[in-house]
Amino acid sequence: MTGGAERGADRAGMQIVVDLNRCQGYAQCAFLAPQVFQLHGEEALTYAPAVPDDQLERVRGAATACPVQAILAGEQAGADAG
Amino acid sequence: MPAEARSDGRIVIVGASLAGLRAAETLRDEGFSGELTLVGEEPHPPYDRPPLTKQVLLGRVRADDVGLPRRRAVEARWKLGVRASGLDLYGKKVLLANGEQLPFDRLLIATGTRARPWPDPDAARLDGVFTVRTRDDAGRLAERFAAGPRRVLVIGAGFTGSEIASACRERGIEVTVAERGPAPLVGALGGTLGAFAARMQRAHGVDLRCGVTVTGLKGADGRLTGAELSDGGRIDADIAVIALGAVRNTEWLAGSGLAAGPRGVACDAGCRAFDMYGIVTDDIFVAGDVARFPHPLFEYQMLSLEHWGNAVAQAEVAAHNMISSGPHRRPHLTVPAFWSSQFGLNIKSIGVPTFSDQVVVAQGSPEEGRLVAVYGYRGRVTAAVSVNRAKWLEHYRRLIETAAPFPPGPGAADRPESAEPVPSDVPDPKVLSHGPTVALTGHLPDRRLTLVRPGG
Structure with missing residues (x-):
């Protein structure tokens, strides 16, 4: 993972978003990728939307394992915007 | 002119946030092969707002890192950092603030909302007075939180104000919440959960003042120093966060002939906008926070929902209907x-x-x-x-x-x-x-x- 100015809007790495209407706090993701997903209290999920490069495999695993399929991972939208 | 299903032509989407993005992806997913343009007032590609008042203010996530993942490539022309300033229904053109004109065959309006500003513009310009709607807002406020303010005053105890107060307490920052109503969250959840929310805030050390109005923000040398309350009280604070709710971005449609105003842009259950006479248009669609639509589960009341899930679901329906005709069109019926x-x-x-x-x-x-x-x-x-x-x-x-x-x-x-x-x-x-x-x-x-x- 890199820090500083090269992160952010122009970053071509993986972003995630969790549909928290769908999320029911099963917390599979928090076990599989604890650096990215954490429970805040008993069932509120927080996560890092910009996935560090060394966490890509773990996040893909978490997205697959989510019982309600609430995690979307992908390239940053609009990264090609001029 | 009868509406025909068309998978070509020019589609313009005004609003490059969650609803605009998901609509663009759905259009391509469902076979739209024409020219697609997205217009966004902010200079940033689409990003996710819910983390702004949570992870970002807690200092766990940088405001620059909240970009949205794409579902697929949209092969669109992105016009970011430019505001739409008008709509010509007869000429079928969107006018941009930079003078450019974008002709369209079909248009999606997804301009969302902005933070309601503090009513006194001079006080609103004081250093230390914030609203939180954009990623730039949240980034600046997170920096100030990290610098360790003496006290934060949050004005308005809806969801945004309450989440900001929560972030303050979690960071060990003293916070006062001022709300004119009888309790936090009461406007959305009613009295029982409002009373619960009030107890929860106080148990976490929030100085919660309900039934009061902030009558003025005070400053010295251009910096906020505090606020005066309607009960005669005074709060010393170096940061005030204005959390008075949202204003729908419809001013650019004034005079366009659409049914657009402070409540949003009225549309039918298929996301087709109404014109000022209540006649449904066939090539102008609306989705997300700016839309106002009838819902059969709620006696066909016109609903305006500032909800993440509604932006996604309504954008998908609008996009589908933009390239479908007659009985192939779908209603937007999801439960809020x-x-x-x-x-x-x-x-x-x-x-x-x-x-x-x-x-x-x-x-x-x-x-x-x-x-x-x-x-x-x-x-x-x-x-x-x-x-x-x-x-x-x-x-x-x-x-x-x-x-x-x-x-x-x-x-x-x-x-x-x-x-x-x-x-x-x-x-x-x-x-x-x-x-x-x-x-x-x-x-x-x-x-x-x-x-x-x-x-x-």
């Missing part, structure tokens, strides 16, 4: 839902809690800090709100969708006798500091819930 996390609690809502006359705590209790409150209107279930009981909401979704009788049967309760329903005590939005995130913009036969905000 949202979440909020604050003070370590996960609050989730399904249905429309303000569309209610009674509420019953069907499971758990405020004392346990986990519960499901079920809302009814005239004897049927219209909403449910869970606190740390998210897994139960699916059950209530089905009750809402089937207009099940209220109070709900014992099958859903976790104790032998059900609690007694009590009045849901949803106040008139006019008595609140914060604007509602769900606005019933029609009329109920027995109550007025009309939201009119002059000068918005």
Whole structure:
């Protein structure tokens, strides 16, 4: 993972978003990728939307394992915007 | 001219946030092969707003890192950092603030909302006065939080204000919350959960002042120093966060001939915009926070929902209908839902809690800090709100969708006798500091819930 100015809007790495209407706090993701997903209290999920490069495999695993399929991972939208 | 399904031509989407993005992806997914243009006022590609008042203010995530993942490539022309300034319905053109004109065959309006500013523009310019709507707002406020302010004043105790207060307490920052209404969250969730939210805030060390108005922000040398309250009190604060709700971005449509105004852009259940005469257009569509649409589960009231899930679902329906004709078009019928996390609690809502006359705590209790409150209107279930009981909401979704009788049967309760329903005590939005995130913009036969905000 890199820090500083090269992160952010122009970053071509993986972003995630969790549909928290769908999320029911099963917390599979928090076990599989604890650096990215954490429970805040008993069932509120927080996560890092910009996935560090060394966490890509773990996040893909978490997205697959989510019982309600609430995690979307992908390239940053609009990264090609001029 | 009859509407025909068309997968070519020019589509312009005004608004490059969640709704605009998901609409663009759905258009391509469903075979639109024409020219696609997205216009966004902010210079950034689409990003996710919910983390701004949570992870970002907690200092866990940088404001620059909240970009949205794409579902697929959209092969669009992105016009970012430029505002739409007008719409010519006859010439079928969007006018941009830089003088450019974008001709279209079909248009999607997804311009969303912006933060309602502090009414005194001079005070609003004081260093230390913030609103939180954009990623730039949240980034600047997070920096100030990290610098360790003496006290933060949050004005308005809706969801945004309450989440900001929660972030302050979690960071060990002293915070005062001022709300004109009787309790936090009361405008969205009514009296029972409002009282619960007030206890929760105080238990976490929030200096909560309800029933008061901030009458003025005070500054010295261009910096905020504090605020005066309607009860004669005075708060010393170096940061004030204005959390008075949202203003719909419809000014650019003034004079266009569309049914657009402070309440949003009116559309039918298929997301087609109405013109000022109430005639449905066939090539102008609306989605997301700026839309105002009829919902059959709520007596065809026109709803305006400032909800993440609504932006996604409505964008998908709008996009589908933009390239479908007649009976192939779909209605936007999803049951409204949202979440909020604050003070370590996960609050989730399904249905429309303000569309209610009674509420019953069907499971758990405020004392346990986990519960499901079920809302009814005239004897049927219209909403449910869970606190740390998210897994139960699916059950209530089905009750809402089937207009099940209220109070709900014992099958859903976790104790032998059900609690007694009590009045849901949803106040008139006019008595609140914060604007509602769900606005019933029609009329109920027995109550007025009309939201009119002059000068918005």
